[in-house]
Amino acid sequence: MSASNVGSEQLKAGLEQRLVESGEKERLQDLIRAKLVESGWKDQVKAQCREVIKEKGIANITVEELLQAVVPSARENVPDEVKAKVLSRLKGFLLTNLQDLEQQPTPPL
């Protein structure tokens, strides 16, 4: 692993920590949750999960298998509007936090 790679890994961890500590992660999650309910995405995915479980039988399926069956299409079906909104919020967060993180990197864990 090159030095710059280590640096970017550290930076990423630092940013993640900030995202959580500032409460921004939960705020974003609330926003995403509300948006996905509003657009009907959540109900759609729920219906899909039930289908998969019924098909395989409740005793023969694990959460991992369910995820494999549902995640790809669910990810694709997220409305573009929601993606754009979340991206712009994240960009805003990055811009305000990147600069002062680069100046004083977080101590190694």
Add this chain to the structure above:
Amino acid sequence: MPKARPTSGGSSTTATLADWGTASSTSTMSVTLQGKSNTPAPSPVPPPVPTTSGCSHLTQAKPTTAQRYRVFVKYSLFQQHHHTFTDRFRSNQQTLPALKSVRASRLEAKRDAILKRIPFPQCTQCGTAIGRVLLCLYCEFTGCWKHGHIQSHMASNRHNLAVEMSSYTVYCGLCQDYVYSHNYEEILRQERFRMYYRLCQLANPTAKRIPTIKCLTAPVLSLESQEALAMPCDGIRGLRNMGSTCFMNVILQAFVHNPLLQTHFLSDPHDSRACSREACIACEMNSLFEQVFSGNHTPYGPTTFLRSIWQASTELSGYSQKDAHEFFITALNQIHAGFSKNERTLDCTCVVHQTFAGELQSTVTCLNCKRKTVANDPMLDISLDLRPLPKKGREQGQLSQVPHSLLECLQRFTTAETLGAKEYTCSHCGSECKEATKQLLIKSLPPVLSFQLKRFEHLASASKIESLIRIPLELDMTPYTTQSQSTARPAHSLNAFDEQAVASNPACHYRLFAVINHEGSLETGHYTMYALHRKEWFRFDDDLVTLAKLGDILKNKAYMCFYVRSFLDYSPA
């Protein structure tokens, strides 16, 4: 996500009720205890049903593990709502300084100090804080799923149980899956309830609530945890069509599957033998519930109910097709009359008003003198307009011309509308020619919210609006209440949860339990309905009852829909 509890009959999606009913006994008890009954088992041995006891590793874990689980749940719940607390405290301090005693503020300072000391959850090995992060139930280890840190920890230390931070579910390394146990679910319920209570308090500090302790110690009738099995089709019975009576059947099914009415009428609230009222609908409701929960699965014809309604309301009598909503309102009024002699409906304690009654607030603002006139009106349900907006309404913002979802309908319902020049005369400034705006908001929400989507138009020419309206399974009513509008919200925005949004009040969260559909035209058509029964959706078409797919329910052109509050203050489940 915990493993869903096995539900009966999940194998066949098209089985009719008659196929199902054959195996079950005729006892009126809703559950039969396995191995505890004295009577010998019935001769045809029922097929093996998966047990409902949950993961054995989790059930047999030490009590201290359960205690650790409780602490972790508290911690995770708190982490999840941390920002709500900090954001809200600040705004409350500004708006409600008088409410805060010295003691309360000291407590708060203490809490804030503790808050700062609680570490944020991140993987002990790589520091990942996003995605699936699990806490070991045996030691201090926290690990992420993405890089396999928690899995390797569980395998190498033989610590087989860990809690996931965001869903509060337990992962069992021996089962290789997320698992549940009734004991742990109960812990989660209690802690969730505590958090719900605190969030409600935070969202609306002045509201009166039942003390948490009373709600938490309410007896929980958990027969499932005693290895009991639910009877397959208990509480499900088709209703015969007695000549265009599907309008009545759908509403009766919606009553039967209403959790509040169910609890009320199964507790035998009305003594039919002592009742001397003629055509008493309360007596009829009693016998309806008796019939549905009798264990008999052959379709039932509610003839006496129909006769009583005919006697009570001349408009609903006769063999022609009727409007389900009209029947709904008439039936509610008649049930109310059976329980209470009180004419006032606002503070009535009868089951109808305790279940369905809310209050609407209409505010008229004179644009000339800015004076506001407020009026409160009782409501039993909300009727939502589906007609395209007139041109002048469209200028007001992002509201689309035709609504596509229930949320959009509600948005329209609560948007201030401009009254025409001669529609309103301000009593204060007396100006007649000036304009005014009128806004409707919900002042108090009932435990059960019912909506009517006005598909039938009776203007110059009667017609039916056939547009598809999306009905969400979960509904947050916070943005449509007076409370949210009073706490500084920017000009009405379509996106209720935009940047400057009000924190959602969990007391305003609802979930769908019944939908009524109308197929056909205005003059002639057929009513069917979907209802939620023990976490499974069923389709009721008069005497035919079938398992329903969630996807079908969401795709239908609903006429009425019913929501129940997600958290009932006294309810254990």
